[in-house]
Amino acid sequence: MSRTTSPTTPASASASASGDLADAVAATSWEDLVTSALLGTDRRPPGGASGAGPDGAASALLDAAALHTVRRRAGLLPAAASPRPAPAPDDPRPPLPEAARGRLAQLLADRAAAGGSGGRRGTAPDLTELIPQWLATANLHGYRAPDSALPALLDAARARTDLRPQALEFAGPRGLWLAGLNPEWKFALRGASGSGLLPSLTDPEAVRRLWEEGLFAERVALLGAVRARDAEAARALLATTWRTERAEDRLMFVDSLRTGLSCADEEFLEQALADRSRNVRATAAELLSALPGSALARRMADRALSCVSPGLTGDKPFVAVEAPHECDAEMQRDGVVALPPSGRGERSWWLGQLVEASPLSVWPARFGGRGAEEIVAMPVADGWGEELHAAWCRAAVRQNDEAWARALLGPPSTPPSNGPGTASLAERAKLLAVLPPAERAGWVADFVAAHGLSEAFQLLGVCPVPWAEPLGRSVVDALDIARDAGSYPWSFSGVMGLAERCLTPAEATRLEVLTTTPAEPADASPGANGYWSEAFQRLVSTLRLRATMDSELSPPPEDG
Known part of the structure; x- marks a missing residue:
């Protein structure tokens, strides 16, 4: 009896070849499969697939990886249970209303959903x-x-x-x-x-x-x-x-x-001046210079006093400056950075570091008993005034010296460019932070009244919140003046944002009148009054929401 065989079709032959290829690749180790996947099957075909072509090798690799994954999961042993965390501690504070x-x-949901959409903010807080x-x-x-x-x-x-x-x-x-x-x-x-x-x-x-x-x-x-x-x-x-x-x-x-920080830290910080790290040495020197009685402060004062002195010629007193001609090893050990930033001269760079690290208490004796205000008002020879005053500003901030901060700020009515200390608004903001909160707010209120808001943003940021009435009223009046003058409202968006967070909610009633949209002057920016009205509406709605939030957080009245 003869046996008959079924003819092999092309499809069955292809399936058989594919199966043989998959079986061959499945015998490859997991590590080799990962290597082939990382390098690419054209550069590193998996075992048994070298002649299968790129498509066949890639398909066989994926099939083998799936098979290996099932095997590995099936053979995975359960891990040991981790110890339970300790119970959460008690919190005896009262719950929120x-x-x-x-x-x-x-508030938290709005934070999670917020995105940088840009554009106009509308009137909503x-x-x-x-x-x-x-x-x-x-x-x-x-x-x-x-x-x-x-x-x-x-x-x-x-x-x-x-x-x-x-x-x-x-x-x-x-x-x-x-x-x-x-x-x-x-x-x-x-x-x-x-x-x-x-x-x-x-x-x-x-x-x-x-x-x-x-x-x-x-x-x-x-x-x-x-x-x-x-x-x-x-x-x-x-x-x-x-x-x-x-x-x-x-x-x-x-x-x-x-x-x-106290004098008891001096010994440790002196040792840190010899640290291997330049940043550690610089930080140790900065901390030591904030201790006016430290040995480093005295050494820096000796160097600064040899560079800054009363003028010895003419009838009017002035400040003479002879900046250092070198930065020796001892100066560098005490924290003076030898290499200046790009665009700065070496001598002025060294002078500034010496003066800012010196106790401010040494200068009255150096200038015949004059106080900080008199010393700052003295002219400085040879164009060294800006560098010297900037260094005194940094020293006043570092040493938290109110008298020198007041002297360097000068009257708030004086324009920053003509002030006694520094024209830098960032430096002036740091000086303001040294003053008591009430004095700080009063100074900025007078500054806004004299110069408007264009240069006041950084100064407002250091004032205590909520703004005291003189400061809040001064800011609102300046915004009203800017609107009436036809100024660009988006130029004041930063100040308006601060006002939303810092004005007292009681100002909302007084601001209501500013939410209307008056007729635009002929020389005003197109649409400016609409923007101003929208901004004031948002300010009023934010202040009222803040008042509501405060009432929600107020403890309930006690019975009896």
């Missing part, structure tokens, strides 16, 4: 810009953050560093406990000194263990907590590992001495 709880959810004020008020009343809001709150703090102090205070111990479970929220641990995530500071062995074995953020938080409790213990802890720390870590650690 119900209306405030809903408002918080709205910008909720994302109100989060800092809402948090400040909630913290002022001592409320506890709702547990359900903690993830969104930590995400907001992660995205905006300006929110972190207030957000973490509001999140409290439970927020910091939660942050310890998610690597994306590790930033919160840096401020966790009172969270319970750190060991008891009265347990020296636990403190030593975390200092030697902890993550960097944990070590920074630990050093800050120990520093706040016992500055000497913090320096001793830092000294135990100082020589083995990385340069970038040493920089962060030495900068932590800025908090509570």
Whole structure:
């Protein structure tokens, strides 16, 4: 009996060949498949597919990878269960009122949905810009953050560093406990000194263990907590590992001495002047120069006094300057950077560093008992005035000297370009920050009244919030004047944004009259009055929303 065979069709032959190819490739190890996928099957065809062509090799590779994946998953052994986290700590603070709880959810949801759409903002308040004020008020009343809001709150703090102090205070111990479970929220641990995530500071062995074995953020938080409790213990802890720390870590650690800086830190900082890292040396020198009684401050004063002196010719007193001719090794050890930035002369660069690091208390004796105001008003010979006054400005900020800050600011009615200290608005803002809050706000109010808002933005940013009535009224009047003058409204968008956050909500009623759209003057920018009206409507609605938020956060009246 004869056997008959079925003729092989092209399709069945192709399937057989494909199956043989898949079987051959399936025998290839997982590591070889990964290598072929990374390099490409044209450069590294998997085993058994060298003659299959690029399409066939690629198809066989994918089939084999799928097969290997199933095998690997099927053979995967269960992992050991991780230990349960410790229970979340209690938070004894009172809960938020119900209306405030809903408002918080709205603010955080608006932050998550916000995008950079640009264009006109319309008349609706910008909720994302109100989060800092809402948090400040909630913290002022001592409320506890709702547990359900903690993830969104930590995400907001992660995205905006300006929110972190207030957000973490509001999140409290439970927020910091939660942050310890998610690597994306590790930033919160840096401020966790009172969270319970750190060991008891009265347990020296636990403190030593975390200092030697902890993550960097944990070590920074630990050093800050120990520093706040016992500055000497913090320096001793830092000294135990100082020589083995990385340069970038040493920089962060030495900068932590800025908090509570005192003469007791001088010895440690003097040793840091010989550090291998230039940044560490510079930070140590800056901190030492902020201690007027330090040896470094005296050395810098001796150098500065040899460069700046009373003029000895003519009838009128003036300031004579002879800038350094070299930057020797001792100057560099004390923090003077030898190489100037591009566009700066060496001698003026060295002079500025010497003067800003010298105690301001040495200058009255140098100039015959004159006070700061008289010294600043003296003419400076040979064109050194701008450099010398700028250095005095930096010294006043570093040493937090109110008398010199006032002298260098001068009267607010004087234009910045003609002022006694510096024309730089950034430097003037730093000087203002040295003054008491009420004096600061009054000075800026007079400055706005005299010069308008075009140069006031940076100065307004350092004023206490909410703006006191003289300052708020001065800003509103200046905005009204700018509108009536036909100015471009978008030129004042930054100031308007500050006003939305910083004016007292009580100003809303007075601003209502400015929300109308008057007829445009012939020389006004087209559509400018419409923009102004829209901006004032948004300002009024924002102030009223802030008033509502404040009332929602107000504690309920006590019975009886």
